[in-house]
Amino acid sequence: MKDVLRTLGRRHLDCSKEVLLTTVSGVASTKPKLITYFDTKVPSIGIITTKSFQVEVNPGNREPVICETQTGNFGNSVGLRNPGLQQALYELRMLRSEHTFNALLNVSLSANSIEDFITLVKAFDEVADLVELNFSCPHASVGYGASIGCDQAIAAEYVRAIKEATSCCKAPLFVKLTPNVEDIGSIAKAVMDSGADGLVAINTVGPIVHLDPVSGMPILQNKLGGKGGCSGKQIFSAALHAVTAIRHACGDAIPLIAMGGVSTGDEVALLVQAGADAVGIGSALGTVDQQDWPSYLYAVKTEAEALLRNVETSRVRHSTSFIKHERQMAYEKHVVTAFERYGKDTVIITLDGSLDCKAGQFAFLWLPTIGEKPFSVAHNKPLTFIIKKRGPFSEALCNLSVGSTLYVRGLYGAQLQNTPTKRALLLAGGTGVAVLPSLAKQLKEQGTEMTILIGTSEAVASKALLEDELGLYGSFTCVSDDGRPGRVLDLLDTIELGNETACYLVGPEIFMAIASRKLLGRNIEETNLYLSMERMTLCGIGMCGECACGDRLTCRWGTFMRYDFLRQEASELLAYD
Template sequence: MLSMIDRIKSIKGAHLNNGVHLSTVSGVASTKPELVRYFDKKQEAIDIITTKSFQVNPNPGNREPVICEMAPGSFGNSVGLRNPGLEKSLPPLEKLRNEGLRALLNVSVSASNVEDFITLIKAFDNIADSIELNFSCPHAAKGFGASIGCDLNIAAEYVREIRKAYPEQKSALLIKLTPNVEDIGAIAKAVIAEGADGIVAINTVGPEVHIHKESGLPILNNKLGGKGGKSGKWVKQRALEAVKQIRDAIGDEPIIIGMGGMCDAYDVAAMVTAGADAVGLGSVFGTVNQQDWKAYLDTLKDESISLLSGNEIANKASKYIRQDNRMEYTKHKVISVVEHTKDMLILTLSGKLNCQSGEFAFLFIPGKGEKPFSVAHNSPLTFLIRRRGEFTDALFNLKEGDEVYTRGLYGKPLSHEKKKNVLLIGGGSGVAVLPLLCDMIKADDSKVDVLVGTTLEPIGVDGKALFEDFFKNFGTYTVIADEGKPGRVLDHISEHLRSVSDTAVYIVGPEKFMSIAAKKLLELGVSKDYIYLSMERSTMCGIGMCGECVCGDRLACQYGTFFTYTYLLENAKELLG
């Protein structure tokens, strides 16, 4: 059996024989253990899987927005090295390694001092084929990322001290470099001379401020005044130039994983010709639907091999890449701001969206931030906002006539089977999802029961429950307050379940709430195939890049927010408590 370092070294010299090895890149797509498994088991065209950059301690990163699309396929980003820290990151990767990995595992790590890098390397050494030191993040805190990689002497000293302190490293040591230097080749040569096995390049170009064209304010939200790195199509030429400079400087022996705006087979071939042994794919995942990732990657690899062999290609891979800007903002005026209770807001905006169950949109206030929300009604465009933090406070402070922006829609419309009876169960602000469900099933001639639990006052300032008049058009509507017992509404499910043989149940709310509700329904005899849970997980991008909304191996921003209990039981059991 090959050792870890021998596995990664098997790609050495691929640039000399036009070999094609595809890799994911740090911070995009393969950001969660579930997605590492997904790429390993279901995306055979990927040869190297790169994790996000892990640090010794957890890092919450920057507040949203952290990603913006300034032109189709050209992104600005400032995630800020968000990660759960070493203690939480290591065990799931150890489990994956013990299960067996087809692809090479490249673990990215970030630190502001040699000691922390050594701690991280020692921790991940037994499970990684290679460890990538992030010397390149342009929007990291002082002392991290590009603060190291921009200085030849500091970068070389870090590698020298690491090799001296831990010479027995079993995995390959790769250094990820920033393009924001005068001579990237010289820095690459210096770290190779001190014992690095290879180079990863490039990280994002910049940073620079990405301006929202309507408001004139920065889009990204961070302590750098909105500065963020540039990735995607607009850095491709710089990436190719940098990789060629690196290869010319370090010779043919060390490994190079080249990346930056790679999209189609012509890009991959150009990167291999520039000197890369493997080609990293990052931002392009935000321009291809996850449902098409396999077809795209398989086609891309086949066409790249063919092109490098001197054959003509039809460039079919490019057909999977969207050409529109899915992160573009639309301006709305505030029509009304109604505080249903002190912590629950009904926000009505001008315009409308054609949102369906399973889809969602982002609300954005320049200078304040953005978050994803379910659409309660398309016309008038209505959102239900529960007070949770800084951004929702800003929404509560809106006044009639103020400007708010949306982006999206994201997700996918829910495909449902007509049932005689439908029970809708909502917890907390999850009630916002229920009106569109009613719209979806209104043509089915189903008997509808709506059951809602709340920790807040069940009756608003208008003397009615949330959306009471709307729901009563479809069937019964019952609101039950917790009254000190979280989820008390779930004790009443059997009273509102008309039958179990021809019933579909849709559950929205906190994940624990939904899990308990689903188990009660199973006990009552409802089929797990007709229990739907709305997994409205955190997402920072909505387009498939950040990986935060993964459920099993599917991204909610791509497949839609509703999943059957059957799917979750088989693919994401940990989400069911």
């Protein structure tokens, strides 16, 4: 504990020291593989913070849970989605046993009772370098987050009782404060006087209702009437004010981790000058491609250090050069121009307008007050999506009709980067067929001969989905499951593959895992085997971390991942029973 506090404490008094950057709870470092990514590939990060864990599993709010109403200004209402104590502790124990950390690991915790906080602190003490008590989430259920941090007496009582009950624990206890109070300094002093070892400030501002500029409708969905916290550049001034007030109220001795709307080196320097010992970068990572995160954060760090030391910064690459300066989560209004039912639970929706979607990219569909999900684009012009009824949102899409309004945002992901081959096998299961037109077009431009296999759960009475289009690219076969899911995979044992053949797989992960095993048995090279990992994502811009395949986010890298990468970095995605 002393080593951690020594690392953090009073750094703001000595500008000759390195600037200490941290990730923030709920952004980017949300999965074990992403935690190791920051520790091994982003050396500019000195503290890695997990998402907030609770005693029980929390599915969080239904999407949309993140929005961007102005460039770089975000709304958040994830609802503390997390796997619960048992699973989270198992994952962090495994991480500790397999990986030696360079950075400090900060485990964020959330609860609505002193007893649950005590349970969490004791449980995670073995894996944490420090623990962060979330007294600040503005969109959590009653009794959580800001319900605690907005009341000085309650916050102090919580800290006092938790500290007394966990006196045997080694990890320092940091309290994350909300800015949504009249006097954050007095609350900061109260929790420090009650035994906290350090402070974190600030969490998001608000909550407020975030209205979409196009539809005029609330974007976020939750039990708070669509309210969500504000993050991004809009809250930096609030963070700077809070850090100044906390340092004035508590003096120089307390360790203070600052965050809130930070995106550039000069903003980091301002927070350090105001009293921060470490500075967190959160929403800004959603404005930078993941491939650029290491360089971006290095630029933030070196830029801040140069400013604090009054060193010329002309030779330092400015952090702003990595930031996207346009809205990435903007919705566009479309009208349904054609609506066709295929089989018992699949529809083809055609919209006005177009998108230049490449293989590996996708878009989000949004129905205000109902929800949103990511989907592959079946046709660019006219803009067409294939929807299979699976849950409440897809059912709502299946109930649209010609003339209905539908909102689209995107594109997300990157175009497939493949090594051209003489021949290719394209294999898709179900509505995964929507990915194939853009893929087939790319392969045709590379001069590749194609064999296309489609598996479907529908009874194929006449033509299969997209048969007319895909049949123009090569040999086309569609096989109905006929009561046995994945029946099309039987063809992989006999189909002619030959030399210089690449295979592209689309469909459920178990479908692709089984197909991969069969194809490898037919001597297809791992480097010529591509899987479209259409993992669920909540944001599309790299903030939520839900679409991670190993340490790569499909919303930034694109959905197609090569088999050798997956085997090395995400082998659990290739397993099947």
